Amino acid sequence: xxxxxxxxxxxxxxxxxxxxxxxxxxxxxxxxxxxxxxxxxxxxxxxxxxxxxxxxxxxxxxxxxxxxxxxxxxxxxxxxxxxxxxxxxxxxxxxxxxxxxxxxxxxxxxxxxxxxxxxxxxxxxxxxxxxxxxxxxxxxxxxxxxxxxxxxxxxxxxxxxxxxxxxxxxxxxxxxxxxxxxxxxxxxxxxxxxxxxxxxxxxxxxxxxxxxxxxxxxxxxxxxxxxxxxxxxxxxxxxxxxxxxxxxxxxxxxxxxxxxxxxxxxxxxxxxxxxxxxxxxxxxxxxxxxxxxxxxxxxxxxxxxxxxxxxxxxxxxxxxxxxxxxxxxxxxxxxxxxxxxxxxxxxxxxxxxxxxxxxxxxxxxxxxxxxxxxxxxxxxxxxxxxxxxxxxxxxxxxxxxxxxxxxxxxxxxxxxxxxxxxxxxxxxxxxxx
Numbered sequence: 001x002x003x004x005x006x007x008x009x010x011x012x013x014x015x016x017x018x019x020x021x022x023x024x025x026x027x028x029x030x031x032x033x034x035x036x037x038x039x040x041x042x043x044x045x046x047x048x049x050x051x052x053x054x055x056x057x058x059x060x061x062x063x064x065x066x067x068x069x070x071x072x073x074x075x076x077x078x079x080x081x082x083x084x085x086x087x088x089x090x091x092x093x094x095x096x097x098x099x100x101x102x103x104x105x106x107x108x109x110x111x112x113x114x115x116x117x118x119x120x121x122x123x124x125x126x127x128x129x130x131x132x133x134x135x136x137x138x139x140x141x142x143x144x145x146x147x148x149x150x151x152x153x154x155x156x157x158x159x160x161x162x163x164x165x166x167x168x169x170x171x172x173x174x175x176x177x178x179x180x181x182x183x184x185x186x187x188x189x190x191x192x193x194x195x196x197x198x199x200x201x202x203x204x205x206x207x208x209x210x211x212x213x214x215x216x217x218x219x220x221x222x223x224x225x226x227x228x229x230x231x232x233x234x235x236x237x238x239x240x241x242x243x244x245x246x247x248x249x250x251x252x253x254x255x256x257x258x259x260x261x262x263x264x265x266x267x268x269x270x271x272x273x274x275x276x277x278x279x280x281x282x283x284x285x286x287x288x289x290x291x292x293x294x295x296x297x298x299x300x301x302x303x304x305x306x307x308x309x310x311x312x313x314x315x316x317x318x319x320x321x322x323x324x325x326x327x328x329x330x331x332x333x334x335x336x337x338x339x340x341x342x343x344x345x346x347x348x349x350x351x352x353x354x355x356x357x358x359x360x361x362x363x364x365x366x367x368x369x370x371x372x373x374x375x376x377x378x379x380x381x382x383x384x385x386x387x388x389x390x391x392x393x394x395x396x397x398x399x400x401x402x403x404x405x406x407x408x409x410x411x412x413x414x415x416x417x418x419x420x421x422x423x424x425x426x427x428x429x430x431x432x433x
Contacts (some may be wrong), residue, residue, distance in 0.1 A: 151351025
């Protein structure tokens with residue numbers, strides 16, 4: 001996921017709810033199918049990402065327009081930091097793009113408020129028959145298809161072997177390493193590297209809390225939309241986070257906050273100043289390009305005996321329930337996930353394709369880093385891991401809660417115990433449980 005915006009999420013969701021998005025449910029039950037019998041139409045397509053993603057996506061759009069001369073696509077894209085704030089405002093003002101890229105729990109968040117189209121209504125223009133079953137299920141909310149997976153993604157530890165070598169630290173064996181091994185390795189790298197280079201680029205993230213829980217036989221959310229983890233797990237998570245920072249394994253509190261919403265190129269890993277970084281696999285190519293290094297992927301620490309990792313859709317293509325051109329929008333989505341020309345342009349930028357035919361089409365085109373990512377996803381796909389439950393309505397605020405409380409812990413304004421209590425209280429309130 002893809003990475004998620006952490007700024008003003010709760011405010012954004014509250015805003016579009018307050019303006020009356022709930023009223024869209026009935027108003028959008030029969031979207032205008034549109035297009036005056038094949039006449040020319042224009043649809044808007046929104047996504048977030050860096051300049052490279054914009055370049056690739058615009059090339060794919062031109063291929064689509066060439067194949068569909070009566071459909072013009074207007075691109076709308078920007079940095080992840082303000083993407084969902086802008087989208088919330090657009091939806092509340094009944095001005096949403098026709099095709100909307102989403103990630104994480106956002107499809108459920110918007111679908112439950114009536115803002116997204118049930119894709120069964122455009123099945124004549126949207127072919128999902130070649131998609132992996134797991135990928136299809138990732139885009140479903142209450143058994144209805146609202147999102148189409150752009151590709152598979154997984155958490156990993158990205159490592160820069162050059163930083164390890166310069167520090168004289170051996171690469172860990174990811175088949176058996178623990179979180180304590182991770183912390184010790186990171187601390188050693190920092191101690192033996194120039195000032196400003198760290199063993200790990202960040203402390204923990206919201207996603208790693210999910211993995212932390214799963215490794216303990218718990219989960220961030222349960223199938224019925226409750227929180228699925230206890231106080232001890234959350235407390236241990238915050239305790240480990242602050243210890244990484246205190247030991248120097250990770251940056252200080254102030255440095256961590258400065259890096260919360262920076263671009264890929266501005267991360268410590270992107271600048272070649274980190275040995276390791278816990279992040280999503282689809283960032284490998286961009287991080288490699290930014291750092292100029294041949295980066296590798298390792299499995300998360302602590303994966304034995306209970307795996308905490310899971311396969312997740314990197315992003316989702318969704319269609320606005322208020323779109324006046326739903327068939328044209330569906331044709332664009334279908335093209336992006338099923339057309340070889342589009343696949344060969346986008347490759348693994350939005351995750352490893354969820355259509356096996358597209359995976360085959362791009363295999364020989366992938367750069368070395370893309371092949372590393374595809375091999376890692378293939379390895380993860382063969383593992384026996386616990387099921388993943390999409391977050392309930394309100395869960396998009398939980399990532400913001402995690403980041404904010406983690407900041408309080410790093411600055412010593414909250415103890416890990418008090419932080420765990422506050423996290424549980426605020427997260428339960430956010431999802432209404």
